[in-house]
Amino acid sequence: MKVNKIITLSALFVLVSLFAFAGIRNSGAWFSDYVELNGDASLKLSHQTSVIEDIDEGSNKHITIKNTGETDVVVRVKVFGGSYVEITSGENWKLSDDDWYYYEKVLTPDEVSSEIYANITSSAPDHDFDVVVILESERAVYNGDQLIAPNTDWKITYPKGGNE
Amino acid sequence: MIKRYIAIATLTLSFALMLFAGMQLSETRSAPNPGTESYNTTLATSSLDIEAVDEKGASVNDLLKGYQMLEVGKTYDEYLAAKNAGRADEYVRVIIRKYWTDQNGNKIRVADKKSENDVVTETEAINPDYIKIAGTDTAWIKDENESAKETSVYYYKDKLSAGQMTAPIMTGLSISKDVLDHYEEKVTKTDNVSTVTVTYIYDDLKLNLDIDIQSVQANEEAIKSVWGVDYVSIADDKLVIAEQGGAHE
Numbered sequence: 001m002k003v004n005k006i007i008t009l010s011a012l013f014v015l016v017s018l019f020a021f022a023g024i025r026n027s028g029a030w031f032s033d034y035v036e037l038n039g040d041a042s043l044k045l046s047h048q049t050s051v052i053e054d055i056d057e058g059s060n061k062h063i064t065i066k067n068t069g070e071t072d073v074v075v076r077v078k079v080f081g082g083s084y085v086e087i088t089s090g091e092n093w094k095l096s097d098d099d100w101y102y103y104e105k106v107l108t109p110d111e112v113s114s115e116i117y118a119n120i121t122s123s124a125p126d127h128d129f130d131v132v133v134i135l136e137s138e139r140a141v142y143n144g145d146q147l148i149a150p151n152t153d154w155k156i157t158y159p160k161g162g163n164e
Numbered sequence: 165m166i167k168r169y170i171a172i173a174t175l176t177l178s179f180a181l182m183l184f185a186g187m188q189l190s191e192t193r194s195a196p197n198p199g200t201e202s203y204n205t206t207l208a209t210s211s212l213d214i215e216a217v218d219e220k221g222a223s224v225n226d227l228l229k230g231y232q233m234l235e236v237g238k239t240y241d242e243y244l245a246a247k248n249a250g251r252a253d254e255y256v257r258v259i260i261r262k263y264w265t266d267q268n269g270n271k272i273r274v275a276d277k278k279s280e281n282d283v284v285t286e287t288e289a290i291n292p293d294y295i296k297i298a299g300t301d302t303a304w305i306k307d308e309n310e311s312a313k314e315t316s317v318y319y320y321k322d323k324l325s326a327g328q329m330t331a332p333i334m335t336g337l338s339i340s341k342d343v344l345d346h347y348e349e350k351v352t353k354t355d356n357v358s359t360v361t362v363t364y365i366y367d368d369l370k371l372n373l374d375i376d377i378q379s380v381q382a383n384e385e386a387i388k389s390v391w392g393v394d395y396v397s398i399a400d401d402k403l404v405i406a407e408q409g410g411a412h413e
Contacts, residue, residue, distance in 0.1 A: 030390050
């Protein structure tokens with residue numbers, strides 16, 4: 001009889017303990033949630049720029065620059081032709097004291113600059129001479145949304161009105 | 165009489181075993197493991213819901229959408245916040261991972277310097293620090309205990325009520341122009357023409373951004389249990405992150 005009571009009480013104790021244990025453990029069933037996002041983008045650092053020289057019937061040169069690469073670039077151009085050549089430049093070109101024409105706008109991929117026109121004057125001698133075009137380009141470098149000097153050797157700050 | 169006692173004891177033990185089995189099942193379903201599908205489908209969707217949103221509260225599913233090619237130094241708009249889309253109060257944390265891969269998606273890590281004599285080459289020194297996250301609001305407290313070069317963990321200090329949005333996790337992203345400091349130069353000569361070719365180490369790499377926004381019900385024990393952190397506590401409804409040598413909000 002005593003044994004049976006012990007068995008019954010033990011079973012009840014186990015049952016009560018489990019109820020209590022289950023209650024405690026269930027309070028650990030916390031709610032939570034999550035959301036995952038991802039994305040990627042490429043970085044292209046190489047750049048390529050072409051100078052296009054169209055010569056008209058008067059042997060005058062129509063010079064434009066095209067960004068043939070995949071990244072934004074800034075460019076400058078110097079034209080040599082002696083005193084027989086008059087240079088006029090289109091929109092966004094600015095002649096600097098160092099005789100370079102700086103294009104004051106970023107050339108985006110596939111974009112073509114406005115024209116630099118090398119006009120052969122009537123005083124030109126009646127023999128062959130060259131009109132030489134030199135192009136330099138640098139990849140555009142930004143600071144936030146503002147374009148900054150691509151190369152300190154250029155001594156020019158973009159955009160117009162920035163720090164020299 | 166003895167048979168009755170045995171029957172009662174057997175029934176009681178059977179009931180106890182059934183209860184125990186049921187509890188184990190419940191335990192499995194509610195285990196504080198946010199990384200499993202079952203956990204979220206079973207419990208999280210019922211009352212707690214976190215959503216990634218833009219500045220207008222519209223849902224965001226992808227990052228860097230529309231930006232295939234990035235320019236160095238330029239800041240690209242990428243607004244991201246979290247919104248409590250459920251019915252219960254919650255606390256939020258975010259895990260931000262930024263890293264570089266090649267075009268095939270192969271991960272490029274910062275090389276571990278194994279000994280003083282090992283040389284870390286430029287190619288190995290691919291640096292996630294050059295990926296700059298901008299505009300993280302000061303309400304997001306960085307967990308210096310868990311953050312590393314590639315991964316940053318932030319806790320939103322305020323409790324988020326139903327329908328409420330957090331301050332921005334980020335507003336933009338840029339690539340430091342310091343990536344241009346890593347290049348190799350090669351000069352070739354043909355007759356009287358010299359050609360200089362500059363190859364950048366970071367050229368043609370892919371920037372990757374993974375963001376995991378996690379929420380847990382507004383309870384300190386829930387934070388400790390679900391997120392597995394014992395150094396985050398709640399004081400005046402705000403999260404406090406303890407660090408070595410002190411604590412700060």
